Amino acid sequence: MKATGLIVEYNPFHNGHYFHAQSSREKTNADILIAVMSGAFLQRGEPALLPKWERAKMAILGGVDIVIELPTLFAVQSSHNFARGSVGILNALGVKSICFGSEHGEVQDFTEHIKLEKEFQHSIDCKVKDFLQEGHSFPKAYDLALESVSTENHLQMLDIRQPNNRLGLAYIEAIQKINPLIKAETIKRKHANYHDEELEHSFIASATAIRKAILNDSREWSQYVPPSSYSEITAYVENEKPLMTWESLYPIVRSKLITTPIPVLSTIYGMEEGLESRLQHAAIHAVHFPHFMELVKTKRYTWNRIQRTLVYLLLHIDKQEANHHLSKLPTYARLLAASSNGRRYIKENKESFTLPILSTFSQGKESLLQIDQRAAYAYSLGYLSTMQVAEGAREFKQIPFIQK
Amino acid sequence: MKATGLIVEYNPFHNGHYFHAQSSREKTNADILIAVMSGAFLQRGEPALLPKWERAKMAILGGVDIVIELPTLFAVQSSHNFARGSVGILNALGVKSICFGSEHGEVQDFTEHIKLEKEFQHSIDCKVKDFLQEGHSFPKAYDLALESVSTENHLQMLDIRQPNNRLGLAYIEAIQKINPLIKAETIKRKHANYHDEELEHSFIASATAIRKAILNDSREWSQYVPPSSYSEITAYVENEKPLMTWESLYPIVRSKLITTPIPVLSTIYGMEEGLESRLQHAAIHAVHFPHFMELVKTKRYTWNRIQRTLVYLLLHIDKQEANHHLSKLPTYARLLAASSNGRRYIKENKESFTLPILSTFSQGKESLLQIDQRAAYAYSLGYLSTMQVAEGAREFKQIPFIQK
Numbered sequence: 001m002k003a004t005g006l007i008v009e010y011n012p013f014h015n016g017h018y019f020h021a022q023s024s025r026e027k028t029n030a031d032i033l034i035a036v037m038s039g040a041f042l043q044r045g046e047p048a049l050l051p052k053w054e055r056a057k058m059a060i061l062g063g064v065d066i067v068i069e070l071p072t073l074f075a076v077q078s079s080h081n082f083a084r085g086s087v088g089i090l091n092a093l094g095v096k097s098i099c100f101g102s103e104h105g106e107v108q109d110f111t112e113h114i115k116l117e118k119e120f121q122h123s124i125d126c127k128v129k130d131f132l133q134e135g136h137s138f139p140k141a142y143d144l145a146l147e148s149v150s151t152e153n154h155l156q157m158l159d160i161r162q163p164n165n166r167l168g169l170a171y172i173e174a175i176q177k178i179n180p181l182i183k184a185e186t187i188k189r190k191h192a193n194y195h196d197e198e199l200e201h202s203f204i205a206s207a208t209a210i211r212k213a214i215l216n217d218s219r220e221w222s223q224y225v226p227p228s229s230y231s232e233i234t235a236y237v238e239n240e241k242p243l244m245t246w247e248s249l250y251p252i253v254r255s256k257l258i259t260t261p262i263p264v265l266s267t268i269y270g271m272e273e274g275l276e277s278r279l280q281h282a283a284i285h286a287v288h289f290p291h292f293m294e295l296v297k298t299k300r301y302t303w304n305r306i307q308r309t310l311v312y313l314l315l316h317i318d319k320q321e322a323n324h325h326l327s328k329l330p331t332y333a334r335l336l337a338a339s340s341n342g343r344r345y346i347k348e349n350k351e352s353f354t355l356p357i358l359s360t361f362s363q364g365k366e367s368l369l370q371i372d373q374r375a376a377y378a379y380s381l382g383y384l385s386t387m388q389v390a391e392g393a394r395e396f397k398q399i400p401f402i403q404k
Numbered sequence: 405m406k407a408t409g410l411i412v413e414y415n416p417f418h419n420g421h422y423f424h425a426q427s428s429r430e431k432t433n434a435d436i437l438i439a440v441m442s443g444a445f446l447q448r449g450e451p452a453l454l455p456k457w458e459r460a461k462m463a464i465l466g467g468v469d470i471v472i473e474l475p476t477l478f479a480v481q482s483s484h485n486f487a488r489g490s491v492g493i494l495n496a497l498g499v500k501s502i503c504f505g506s507e508h509g510e511v512q513d514f515t516e517h518i519k520l521e522k523e524f525q526h527s528i529d530c531k532v533k534d535f536l537q538e539g540h541s542f543p544k545a546y547d548l549a550l551e552s553v554s555t556e557n558h559l560q561m562l563d564i565r566q567p568n569n570r571l572g573l574a575y576i577e578a579i580q581k582i583n584p585l586i587k588a589e590t591i592k593r594k595h596a597n598y599h600d601e602e603l604e605h606s607f608i609a610s611a612t613a614i615r616k617a618i619l620n621d622s623r624e625w626s627q628y629v630p631p632s633s634y635s636e637i638t639a640y641v642e643n644e645k646p647l648m649t650w651e652s653l654y655p656i657v658r659s660k661l662i663t664t665p666i667p668v669l670s671t672i673y674g675m676e677e678g679l680e681s682r683l684q685h686a687a688i689h690a691v692h693f694p695h696f697m698e699l700v701k702t703k704r705y706t707w708n709r710i711q712r713t714l715v716y717l718l719l720h721i722d723k724q725e726a727n728h729h730l731s732k733l734p735t736y737a738r739l740l741a742a743s744s745n746g747r748r749y750i751k752e753n754k755e756s757f758t759l760p761i762l763s764t765f766s767q768g769k770e771s772l773l774q775i776d777q778r779a780a781y782a783y784s785l786g787y788l789s790t791m792q793v794a795e796g797a798r799e800f801k802q803i804p805f806i807q808k
Contacts, residue, residue, distance in 0.1 A: 255660075259781055260778075284781070288789075314663060377663055377688070378663045381662075385691045392662070392688060
């Protein structure tokens with residue numbers, strides 16, 4: 001059976017994801033689609049709207065064959081480590097292709113871009129330094145440097161301000177390093193842009209707009225998700241379970257920020273150049289998340305970088321722990337859900353996988369897995385107090401969803 | 405002006421405290437009564453029912469002249485360091501006597517007890533080891549050892565199972581070490597025992613019973629406190645401010661326990677012999693404080709020891725920080741409230757004090773003071789979210805209450 005890898009967050013699984021999965025299967029002629037999915041916390045440093053278990057189930061009902069959790073430390077990362085972690089796992093599970101969505105949509109232009117970037121690396125680096133000194137964040141400085149070098153030299157480069165183009169580049173770089181035999185493919189994203197906040201008149205909308213509609217409890221969103229996602233989400237909400245946002249978890253981060261000494265805060269991964277004092281100061285003055293972010297916001301740090309650092313603090317991930325794990329690739333592949341085909345693929349190919357498949361938490365002894373445990377506990381703290389113990393315990397008790 | 409020192413918690417200030425202050429003034433012929441009082445957290449490892457500011461004001465209205473905060477790290481301690489911190493501050497402020505309440509009531513028996521304890525130290529230590537091996541907590545093992553040695557040798561010793569006798573011994577030992585010229589006095593406690601939980605038919609009741617009545621919102625407690633305390637407490641409650649108990653702050657400690665890795669928890673002061681794992685395990689399973697304590701409870705650790713460790717975690721006090729400060733005496737005397745006489749005493753004697761008097765937070769640069777700051781912030785987290793910022797800011801903005 002031929003497997004293709006997808007790198008996803010499914011927050012939640014909607015028609016755009018369904019379309020991408022179908023197209024990936026056709027384009028790469030795949031028997032099996034393996035999705036590596038972020039768990040409780042996402043790349044942008046936010047809690048996922050729904051738990052990983054519900055999201056993984058929706059993916060299987062929407063046509064994916066296997067959902068593997070991207071370990072939290074690799075999930076809550078900027079594109080480079082996010083891509084390394086995801087590609088590392090997909091490679092270990094024997095995928096022949098990885099197919100990502102992008103605004104650009106032509107895979108050869110990604111490889112061309114990477115070649116040009118290498119060629120002009122020195123000029124780019126010099127410009128980055130200049131833009132950093134002007135007080136820009138690193139991603140912004142890099143954008144500006146790239147733009148300036150490509151204009152000066154009349155290069156045909158990708159628009160890396162488009163978030164999925166940027167991620168796509170990171171995937172291809174990771175593939176080149178980890179296993180160049182994996183074939184990269186891309187599918188042009190339909191209609192919706194990642195950051196679009198409003199629902200439009202079609203059947204595809206951005207996850208951002210769909211989340212907003214779900215949170216506002218408007219039924220308008222039903223047309224943008226497969227019926228299986230719709231049932232899953234409404235059942236979840238009807239059980240009085242929370243749609244998780246930073247607003248629910250911020251009080252915990254706030255209490256940590258204001259009761260932890262600065263020298264200890266500065267051991268947390270992501271706390272650099274006095275960010276710990278800035279965060280503490282804002283936490284002292286803000287009891288609500290939007291106010292906090294408003295106080296913290298600065299040209300120097302991107303919104304995502306700040307949110308990710310809050311996740312590291314929430315889970316008490318220190319620099320030593322993070323750097324230790326990030327110097328390697330993920331050490332396990334945690335199964336969240338599978339179709340019957342997916343299950344067969346695992347059974348038949350297990351011996352050739354270069355990572356152990358964990359279908360229960362107790363099978364893993366890795367310290368990287370302890371971070372996922374803390375993530376599950378932290379996530380459970382956003383539930384009603386009567387639900388917290390059971391929700392935390394799901395990390396150990398939940399059996400992967402297997403479609404018959 | 406002749407000053408006498410009192411060592412207090414005033415949680416809250418009641419008739420028994422009033423009686424003790426009056427008797428201390430008479431017995432030691434004092435012009436000035438200086439009380440060293442615990443702040444946000446108490447010796448037994450609990451949050452104080454009301455903030456230190458309200459409690460200090462009640463004390464002044466009840467006849468005390470000066471209230472100084474015992475720094476949090478010295479306040480949340482077993483008797484030895486609690487006494488060292490308190491006596492250290494009183495000595496620095498020039499008291500001639502220290503007058504404590506005790507169940508026993510005869511000061512010469514305390515000094516005699518200490519002499520005997522030194523004489524029989526070796527036999528006591530041996531017995532302590534035996535009792536520890538039987539799995540008792542250290543305080544319990546010490547009680548049993550002392551009882552056994554004093555029976556064997558027909559010694560007339562104090563009953564140190566009585567909590568105020570035990571504290572009294574610690575005060576006298578601290579006086580002997582810090583300044584033997586300070587005269588120790590004791591006054592026999594009237595009627596109520598510390599641990600009594602029920603109100604009885606008189607005008608004196610234990611603070612425990614009074615707290616219980618206040619928390620149950622029964623008006624029965626009014627006869628047990630001076631009218632000034634009654635007004636202060638009712639005004640506080642009418643402003644929708646919380647009477648603080650562990651139940652309000654436990655969710656924060658719980659979130660820290662379940663999201664902090666064991667190796668980090670084990671750096672916290674008080675975490676010894678695997679206590680960190682025991683606490684984490686209980687926190688995972690208990691969303692309410694009584695259930696948590698029930699799960700943690702063991703012969704090996706006293707209730708107070710466990711509660712104190714929770715305070716250390718809540719304020720992230722690590723072993724290094726604690727041991728650094730505890731190897732010395734307190735380095736400042738923070739003024740919470742004063743009578744006009746008290747104010748004059750400070751003004752006239754300031755030059756001879758061996759510690760700086762801080763009447764605002766900003767006058768202190770000590771790292772010991774940072775712990776008090778974290779204590780104030782942690783305490784503020786028990787308030788309604790709309791009040792938390794203002795309540796936390798009191799630490800910096802509140803001016804000591806001065807009685808005209």
